[in-house]
Amino acid sequence: MKNFLLQGSANAEEIKKADILDTATILFANKGFTNTSMTEVASLTGIVGATIFYHFKTKEELFVSVLENVKTGLVEAFSLYFQEEHFPSGLERLLGAIAYHLHIAEIKKEWFLLLRRHYTHELAAVNPTCRQHLEVVYTCLVEIFEKALTIGQEDGSVGQLSAKKTALIILAMVDGIIQLESNNLYNAGTLYSELLASCRKMVENK
Amino acid sequence: MKNFLLQGSANAEEIKKADILDTATILFANKGFTNTSMTEVASLTGIVGATIFYHFKTKEELFVSVLENVKTGLVEAFSLYFQEEHFPSGLERLLGAIAYHLHIAEIKKEWFLLLRRHYTHELAAVNPTCRQHLEVVYTCLVEIFEKALTIGQEDGSVGQLSAKKTALIILAMVDGIIQLESNNLYNAGTLYSELLASCRKMVENK
DNA sequence: GTACTAACTGACTGATCAGTCAGTATTGAA
DNA sequence: TTCAATACTGACTGATCAGTCAGTTAGTAC
Structure with missing residues (x-):
């Protein structure tokens, strides 16, 4: 009915x-x-x-569909954020992106748990569709940081460094913090402001 | 026979x-x-x-024994490293520790894969022995960085910061890089020197 | 009302696996 | 040689689970 x-x-x-x-x-x-x-x-x-x-x-088909769903959600969330927010400098854009990443990780814990599951990566090694979704997600996340760094280098707020490699390091760092928290080993929530300060020191132009 | x-x-x-x-x-x-x-x-x-x-x-008992084994191996490896190596400054000690961490992660991939498995953390939430082993490992890893930072602040090579929180951030960062690599999403190996440079910028006294 | 299709179901199969158990083989001590 | 303990084994149980299938129900078109 x-x-x-x-x-x-x-x-x-x-x-x-x-x-x-x-x-x-x-x-x-x-x-x-x-x-x-x-x-x-x-x-x-x-x-x-x-x-x-x-x-x-099959169960695998369901899993891939779930991953696709997460991919779409993540990409949309970030695209919306950058449509609405504007930043005085590349450095501020980077810090905003990091903060927003941490924010989504908090309100959509499932997404990041799923992306970190070993099965997701094992399946990606074997299933091209799965691999594609996963690559879209990671490319999206890296490019957000990379773009902010490039803008920052143009406007002088970010120092001399490889934007691509630094973006990867920042992603690893943010992901690592999210993971520390979700494993309940430390209350990583109190690390957010420290993390932002660390990133600033890491990339700012001196 | x-x-x-x-x-x-x-x-x-x-x-x-x-x-x-x-x-x-x-x-x-x-x-x-x-x-x-x-x-x-x-x-x-x-x-x-x-x-x-x-x-x-039981299977669970086997798993906990495996984890204990990994714990012992890791703690021993680091304790040996610091017995043999000496550093001109706290900052250099920190960078040495990071490099050694990355080195062990490469030659003992199983250890770090096991520590990152979701089951390890799920079991730790329920099995006190498991939780204890896991805590020893993480405490050991954090304290290594923390000690180096504290020494660095005393000798002036490291700037004003919370040693504990910064140690956690560095651990998250190093773990994140190890993970990026093991997931084959990027050849993170080429990131090692960049990672060390980033950490130096993050903590050095200016 | 009839015919057709989409959505759903219960009962089943075959496979895998943790854990048990009664019993066998091996060995060192007396 | 006997005895008892240690180390090991094959056959089994009970549970779980992905996936199948023949059939039912509900909604739609005519």
């Missing part, structure tokens, strides 16, 4: 699929691929185990 | 156990806990599946 307007329409399946994807994202992110069963995803979406195979042929 | 001198002696079991631990370390590190079967570990150690349960009561 609840779906009577949609049943059979082009949207019905899309909505159900999106439902499954949301559930699967959280489960894959938090429990990993192997420890998440298709039946579990189905149940939490309100369908019976076997039905999920009607929407996604 | 091959064990006839050892059979029954106090050492026989220890040697067999060490054998199993070496195999299990590599498997757990590369395939994860769930995707490694006890039978597989046993076979690769030259015993029949069921026999492994004679040496380790």
Whole structure:
């Protein structure tokens, strides 16, 4: 009854699929691929185990779709941020990007958990579609920092350095902090301002 | 026959156990806990599946022993390094420690893969022994950087900063780089010298 | 109402795996 | 030689799970 307007329409399946994807994202992110069963995803979406195979042929296909979803979400979030924010200098743009990265990592923990799962990278080595999604994500993240650094070098706020390599180092650094926090080894939240200060010292023009 | 001198002696079991631990370390590190079967570990150690349960009561017990082994190895490696090396300044000590960290991560990839596995951290949240091993490792790694920074502040090579927080940031950074490399997304090896330069800029006294 | 299709289901299969257990082989000590 | 302990084994159990399939239900078009 609840779906009577949609049943059979082009949207019905899309909505159900999106439902499954949301559930699967959280489960894959938090429990990993192997420890998440298709039946579990189905149940939490309100369908019976076997039905999920009607929407996604295999577990791997579901996983790749989840990754694609995360990719789209991440790329959109950053593109929106840079549409709305403007910065006095390349250096400030870099620091803004880092802060926003940390912010998204907090409100969308699943995304970053999923990206860090070993299975994601193991599958990428073997499944071209998966690899492509993963590459888009990482390229996007690196290029954000790289662009800010390049702008900063043009306006004089950033010193002499390889924009590409420094962007990679900053990404590794930000990711490392996110990870420290999610592993509960230290309350890394208190490190955010320290991290920004460190990055400033690392790249600023003296 | 091959064990006839050892059979029954106090050492026989220890040697067999060490054998199993070496195999299990590599498997757990590369395939994860769930995707490694006890039978597989046993076979690769030259015993029949069921026999492994004679040496380790459960799979979890085996995992914790593997982690303990890694902990001991890591702590020993660093303690040896600092016994043999001496540095002109705290800053140089820090850079030496970072370089050595990257070096061990290269020759003992399994150790760092294991430490980064999600299962390791999930188990630590639930198993006190596991948690203790993990804490010893991280405390050791952080304190190495922290000590170098403190020495550097005393001798004037390192600027005004929180040694503890900066040590955490550097650890996150180094770990992030190791991870970038092991995920094959970029050839992070070429980033090592850039990383050291960045760290120098981050902490040096100006 | 009939015919057709999309969405869904329950019951099943075959495979894998942690852990058990009753029993065998090997060895050192008496 | 006997005894007891140590190290090991093969056969088994019970549970989980991805994926299949034949069939049912619900909605749509005519």
